[in-house]
Amino acid sequence: MKGFRFSAVEAAIKKPGRLDLALIFSDYPAQVAAVYTTNKVQAAPVLISRERSKNGRCRALLVNSGNANACTGEQGMADALECGRRTAEALGLSDEELLIASTGVIGQPLPMERFKKGIQPLVDGLDHGTLDDVARAIMTTDTFEKIERRSGEAGGKPYSIRGIAKGAGMIHPNMATMLSFLVTDAEVDGAFLKSAFTEAVDGSFNAITVDNDTSTNDTAVIFANGAAQNPSIKAGTPEGAAFAALLHDVLLSLAKLIVKDGEGATKFVEIRVKGAANQADAKKAALAVANSMLVKTAFFGQDANWGRIIAAIGYSGADVQQDRVEIRFDDVVMATGGVFAGGDAEAAGTRVLQQKEFRVTIDLKLGAGEAVVFTSDLSYDYVRINADYRT
Amino acid sequence: MKGFRFSAVEAAIKKPGRLDLALIFSDYPAQVAAVYTTNKVQAAPVLISRERSKNGRCRALLVNSGNANACTGEQGMADALECGRRTAEALGLSDEELLIASTGVIGQPLPMERFKKGIQPLVDGLDHGTLDDVARAIMTTDTFEKIERRSGEAGGKPYSIRGIAKGAGMIHPNMATMLSFLVTDAEVDGAFLKSAFTEAVDGSFNAITVDNDTSTNDTAVIFANGAAQNPSIKAGTPEGAAFAALLHDVLLSLAKLIVKDGEGATKFVEIRVKGAANQADAKKAALAVANSMLVKTAFFGQDANWGRIIAAIGYSGADVQQDRVEIRFDDVVMATGGVFAGGDAEAAGTRVLQQKEFRVTIDLKLGAGEAVVFTSDLSYDYVRINADYRT
The missing domain is CATH 3.60.70.12 (L-amino peptidase D-ALA esterase/amidase)
Incomplete structure (x- = not known):
């Protein structure tokens, strides 16, 4: 240089x-x-x-x-x-x-x-x-x-x-x-x-x-x-x-x-929302999921809890029609038409969450809005680091 | 009955x-x-x-x-x-x-x-x-x-x-x-x-x-x-x-x-915002503080960290003039005019946070808007309970 x-x-x-x-x-x-x-x-x-x-x-x-x-x-x-x-x-x-x-x-x-x-x-x-x-x-x-x-x-x-x-x-x-x-x-x-x-x-x-x-x-x-x-x-x-x-x-x-390197992070998660009514809705939904303490603790616990994800989408303020929502963990379809995909989705989804890095894709099937947000999980160490933070 | x-x-x-x-x-x-x-x-x-x-x-x-x-x-x-x-x-x-x-x-x-x-x-x-x-x-x-x-x-x-x-x-x-x-x-x-x-x-x-x-x-x-x-x-x-x-x-x-009885809660905290430009701003500011993971972990750690509180107010979306903000823990003035109150505020503030229940009062000194929100701290147990939640 x-x-x-x-x-x-x-x-x-x-x-x-x-x-x-x-x-x-x-x-x-x-x-x-x-x-x-x-x-x-x-x-x-x-x-x-x-x-x-x-x-x-x-x-x-x-x-x-x-x-x-x-x-x-x-x-x-x-x-x-x-x-x-x-x-x-x-x-x-x-x-x-x-x-x-x-x-x-x-x-x-x-x-x-x-x-x-x-x-x-x-x-x-x-x-x-x-x-x-x-x-x-x-x-x-x-x-x-x-x-x-x-x-x-x-x-x-x-x-x-x-x-x-x-x-x-x-x-x-x-x-x-x-x-x-x-x-x-x-x-x-x-x-x-x-x-x-x-x-x-x-x-x-x-x-x-x-x-x-x-x-x-x-x-x-x-x-x-x-x-x-x-x-x-x-x-x-x-x-x-x-x-x-x-x-x-x-x-x-x-x-x-x-x-x-997020404080206490053990997972790196890409939250991808597509099919939102518009761009702003996509970002709102992605951020609500990425910031949900319940979603983040589920990631930490490697718990394939797509219910917390759909709940976060629901309160994000984005336009949502619950019977259209599709949720994937990497390539595993966890929910489709707003309901559990069944089959071995839970076991397969859990295997995805056991990785250090994975992607959650949420398709709202309403429009062309897309957004990507990166987030980490919420672990014991996050609490430890921040409950007693001295530089 | x-x-x-x-x-x-x-x-x-x-x-x-x-x-x-x-x-x-x-x-x-x-x-x-x-x-x-x-x-x-x-x-x-x-x-x-x-x-x-x-x-x-x-x-x-x-x-x-x-x-x-x-x-x-x-x-x-x-x-x-x-x-x-x-x-x-x-x-x-x-x-x-x-x-x-x-x-x-x-x-x-x-x-x-x-x-x-x-x-x-x-x-x-x-x-x-x-x-x-x-x-x-x-x-x-x-x-x-x-x-x-x-x-x-x-x-x-x-x-x-x-x-x-x-x-x-x-x-x-x-x-x-x-x-x-x-x-x-x-x-x-x-x-x-x-x-x-x-x-x-x-x-x-x-x-x-x-x-x-x-x-x-x-x-x-x-x-x-x-x-x-x-x-x-x-x-x-x-x-x-x-x-x-x-x-x-x-x-x-x-x-x-x-x-x-919040999951893992060890503290019960009243967040009171007054002096906001209006009611909606007061609620926004109170919620931003009440929901901040950094503020909640500081409560858990009994760390008199008013800096995280003023930062949360700053990003809440409410109208804020930083050189007016006053923050109290119960009756202890932690910050006034947007800066540390000095004296024995840190020790006195820490004593307040060592209680199981206390009140944080934030005076924005801009108007008549007021709001009260109740919240808990963010503890290891919150993570434990939610990382492996089965009914």
């Missing part, structure tokens, strides 16, 4: 011995596109970065884990601005060229002394850090770092896209305590980058759910610095389509990793 | 040794009011009873646990009608005078031979059964039977109201796998009974949530048979107001018992 440098340090914002402060730096001015949480309660770094990324050009991103700097009022805003200013200064940038992100505990002031002490070592580390270090530094209850790489070509010039993410709890459509940062050395038209990124986020991060809770800090950002020296990738061209497809692929892969 | 008789038997619909078939019978024609699930997938008994209760006059209610007769198609409808017909015949009633309710596993055909065998003993038992027997017979994962009694007076004649309920999982506003049956010997005007009952259900069963899942079978019914021989209780009179208040009190008490 040309023209990007990375760094991560231990600033003791989390418990000692863990990376918790990181930096992404572009050697050149970069196009930037970003998507933020829709939660009405937003952390200081989100409020700051949302404004700065509107410019469409930035050079760097500063991120910490261990403290979300959310619900910290004016002090939190002043703290975030000061950390940003010191970092920008050390990098020789203007404040506006630096984005900021935080994840961790809500409502605690940033430990400013430790944070500030970390900045110079962080900047000094840019010559030998990697994106993997950054991926590790943003982890909270994640059990593994999430990183994806893809390569493409435009006008005979090869380029690559790399992305990292953190997830775990609070994952839900419309973003969550989810951070994802992408870098590409491709030269991309600014307006196209924005639309392609927003669309890719919709089809990936906004299609996953672990626990229905969206967060105050969700941030997804892509930097495109043009170091590959390709002719600018634009909308409505084959290169544009290829770039958008790669971008979607990176984000979807990251989104799936987030679900697989 | 005058003019009502009760019966319950073991018909082996659940595992042997447990009451699972019950009957409520009025010696006189009774006014009846009922509220059913809003789930679009509805069990056969719900479809049948909804029609029959429209008449406003019934004599009896047949209920079984262990099998919901939901998603059982035409066969399920035929089975429910046949069980109803046989019971009505044995009681000397027309089909239309009998209501039917079921709770239990979805998607399995009723075990008709065992069900039918139970009907004659059930009818024979009417001379020595009690409402408590019925309360026991409708339990599924409930750990105790739920029964409430109140007394009133109208025109010098004493009357009483008795109610039973079952709940446990799938409890959520707009009803749930929740059955509740009330009987009163008061003479009550039919239209008034209907409006008072609907209103009381709104303020009680529709204000509780255990796991956000509504069911295919929810049914709440009241029979008023006039055996107390009081002058008919009507809307807009002191007797009407007193009756409505008693009714509300019975239903709210039953609703609270349901939450206390």
